[in-house]
Amino acid sequence: MRNLLAVIEKEMKVYFASPVAYGVLTVFLLVSGYFFYNILTVFIQRSMMMAVQAQQFGGATPAMDVPALVERNFFGIVSTIVLFMVPMITMATFADEKRRATIELLLTSPLTHVQLILGKFLAAMGFFAVMLLPTLVYHAFLYFYSSPKMALGPVLSGYLGLLLLGAALISLGIFISTLTESQMVAASVTFGALLILWVIDLSAQAAGPLVQEILGYVSILNHFDDFSKGVIDSSSLTVYLSFVFLGLFLTYRSIESWRWRT
Amino acid sequence: MIEVDRLTKRYGNLKAVDEVSFQVEKGEILGFLGPNGAGKTTTMRILTCFLPATEGTARVAGYDVFEDAMEVKRRIGYLPEHPPLYDEMTVDGYLKFVARIKGVAPEDRKRRLQEVKETVRIEGYGRKLIKHLSKGFKQRVGLAQALIHDPEVLILDEPTVGLDPNQIKEVRELIKSLSGNHTIILSTHILPEVSMTCQRVVIISDGKIVAVDTPENLTRQQQGAAHIYMEASGSDVAVQRHLQQIEGVLSVVSRPLGEGEVSSFRIETELKQDVRGRIARSVIEGGFELLEFRSLQLSLEEVFTQLTTQEEVRSQ
Numbered sequence: 305m306r307n308l309l310a311v312i313e314k315e316m317k318v319y320f321a322s323p324v325a326y327g328v329l330t331v332f333l334l335v336s337g338y339f340f341y342n343i344l345t346v347f348i349q350r351s352m353m354m355a356v357q358a359q360q361f362g363g364a365t366p367a368m369d370v371p372a373l374v375e376r377n378f379f380g381i382v383s384t385i386v387l388f389m390v391p392m393i394t395m396a397t398f399a400d401e402k403r404r405a406t407i408e409l410l411l412t413s414p415l416t417h418v419q420l421i422l423g424k425f426l427a428a429m430g431f432f433a434v435m436l437l438p439t440l441v442y443h444a445f446l447y448f449y450s451s452p453k454m455a456l457g458p459v460l461s462g463y464l465g466l467l468l469l470g471a472a473l474i475s476l477g478i479f480i481s482t483l484t485e486s487q488m489v490a491a492s493v494t495f496g497a498l499l500i501l502w503v504i505d506l507s508a509q510a511a512g513p514l515v516q517e518i519l520g521y522v523s524i525l526n527h528f529d530d531f532s533k534g535v536i537d538s539s540s541l542t543v544y545l546s547f548v549f550l551g552l553f554l555t556y557r558s559i560e561s562w563r564w565r566t
Numbered sequence: 567m568i569e570v571d572r573l574t575k576r577y578g579n580l581k582a583v584d585e586v587s588f589q590v591e592k593g594e595i596l597g598f599l600g601p602n603g604a605g606k607t608t609t610m611r612i613l614t615c616f617l618p619a620t621e622g623t624a625r626v627a628g629y630d631v632f633e634d635a636m637e638v639k640r641r642i643g644y645l646p647e648h649p650p651l652y653d654e655m656t657v658d659g660y661l662k663f664v665a666r667i668k669g670v671a672p673e674d675r676k677r678r679l680q681e682v683k684e685t686v687r688i689e690g691y692g693r694k695l696i697k698h699l700s701k702g703f704k705q706r707v708g709l710a711q712a713l714i715h716d717p718e719v720l721i722l723d724e725p726t727v728g729l730d731p732n733q734i735k736e737v738r739e740l741i742k743s744l745s746g747n748h749t750i751i752l753s754t755h756i757l758p759e760v761s762m763t764c765q766r767v768v769i770i771s772d773g774k775i776v777a778v779d780t781p782e783n784l785t786r787q788q789q790g791a792a793h794i795y796m797e798a799s800g801s802d803v804a805v806q807r808h809l810q811q812i813e814g815v816l817s818v819v820s821r822p823l824g825e826g827e828v829s830s831f832r833i834e835t836e837l838k839q840d841v842r843g844r845i846a847r848s849v850i851e852g853g854f855e856l857l858e859f860r861s862l863q864l865s866l867e868e869v870f871t872q873l874t875t876q877e878e879v880r881s882q
């Protein structure tokens with residue numbers, strides 16, 4: 305436990321000493337803010353148009369839950385932006401320790417591999433959470449101006465989903481970072497791998513029923529949809545947690561085999 | 567304290583370390599000497615549990631480096647070839663982190679931090695970012711890192727690389743002052759370093775140990791004969807003939823020195839008897855002028871070259 309905290313604290317220090325961290329935070333904030341604003345205006349315009357049409361042609365104003373639609377679309381977009389951010393968060397985790405030979409310090413200290421990997425994983429999750437934090441303001445804004453007050457359940461489950469998705473992608477990124485000494489290579493390969501996940505998700509939507517079901521189950525992005533609708537499905541939880549476990553397990557094996565090869 | 571038994575490390579077909587065996591007693595400083603690529607770093611990495619060995623065993627403080635890695639790691643301070651530093655951290659921040667992962671108790675950390683900073687003379691630099699330190703100071707922080715948990719065993723891979731002559735002297739003295747309480751292995755390819763700091767030397771070349779002894783014994787042993795350097799005036803041929811008749815002289819090599827009748831001679835004599843007096847007297851009695859006369863000691867440098875090149879010849 306003590307070792308774990310030491311690793312987490314050190315990782316956090318290293319994160320926030322790097323300009324990359326501030327770049328990631330800024331870009332994420334700007335891009336997510338831009339999309340939030342965009343989605344919001346689109347749906348407000350649409351609902352106003354529908355109200356006008358209803359007035360012109362008579363009949364009741366169709367019910368349109370603007371906040372819920374905004375939330376769903378916003379989470380959908382954010383889950384995509386996250387694909388671009390995670391490689392930046394995980395690229396240095398092991399690659400840079402190898403490059404500057406600090407891996408020798410870590411692996412010759414009385415730390416277990418599990419403490420080291422978990423420490424790095426939790427620190428990356430911490431950074432990821434910090435990155436998401438400012439976006440809470442958008443929802444607060446929406447909640448404040450919505451009438452009747454919007455439901456908060458989907459917001460909470462959406463964030464839970466984002467954290468799970470983040471955890472899965474981060475564990476994959478950390479694994480890839482153990483395979484090289486170069487941060488840039490780690491970032492590119494991770495990005496490529498995440499793109500493949502994305503493509504799987506897209507092709508799942510286009511494929512025939514059986515393939516769709518199989519791909520849909522594997523595609524971790526697909527499982528995210530439930531969360532943004534406010535549904536916490538236990539099978540989605542299982543998929544995410546298994547993915548995280550697999551990523552961290554591969555990381556463990558990769559470090560072991562690297563020691564045998566080096 | 568450290569027992570290494572037929573340790574072998576293979577990289578594909580290359581044997582980086584080949585059946586290496588040696589022991590280090592408690593409180594001893596052992597020098598690990600060898601040319602580039604000899605396998606020094608590889609051996610040290612196995613001892614510090616960073617790399618697994620292909621064959622053979624190594625024990626540190628009674629614990630096997632493979633079976634009881636955690637116990638070994640607790641007892642070893644390691645300065646790798648490249649000091650393992652985080653540039654973006656301050657010296658204090660870095661040393662505190664190392665103290666934590668090395669298992670220094672929370673109540674001792676402050677005191678240990680102060681102590682190691684004094685030991686390696688970086689007291690005023692605690693708040694500096696490591697990236698702003700000079701190379702020599704980085705090396706010192708690396709040493710501080712190895713010392714922070716007051717380990718029984720210190721393994722230092724080329725600890726004086728990159729330091730200026732004054733700092734080299736300081737670090738050597740520091741290492742000497744640490745022996746006794748600590749068992750130390752240091753690697754180097756600088757020979758005087760070994761004779762100045764170490765009680766015993768392991769000379770390694772191409773992964774194999776070619777000699778283990780004290781620096782003094784090594785220089786003596788390698789000399790199968792005693793050598794004398796002499797300058798005298800007179801015809802070099804005549805002097806040489808005269809010398810060769812003296813009992814106990816094995817061989818003479820002469821070389822004329824510039825103008826005039828002065829020549830230099832390198833005389834090899836038997837080790838068993840001291841024939842220096844006899845030679846000197848005989849030269850003067852023979853009517854030659856004796857200008858210079860001294861015994862030659864093989865330097866550790868020559869021993870090293872001899873040992874490592876002999877090894878090459880043998881393996882070819």
Ligand SMILES: Nc1ncnc2c1ncn2[C@@H]1O[C@H](COP(=O)(O)OP(=O)(O)OP(=O)(O)O)[C@@H](O)[C@H]1O
Nearest residue numbers: 565566577582600601602603604605606607608609
């Ligand atoms: N990861 C590796 N893969 C393949 N060969 C390696 C690896 N690491 C070291 N070697 C080889 O093993 C041999 C021993 O290397 P080692 O680093 O132990 O030498 P050294 O005595 O420390 O040399 P130096 O004085 O240059 O530091 C060298 O021939 C080196 O090329």
Ligand SMILES: [Mg+2]
Nearest residue numbers: 606607608647
């Ligand atoms: Mg080396």
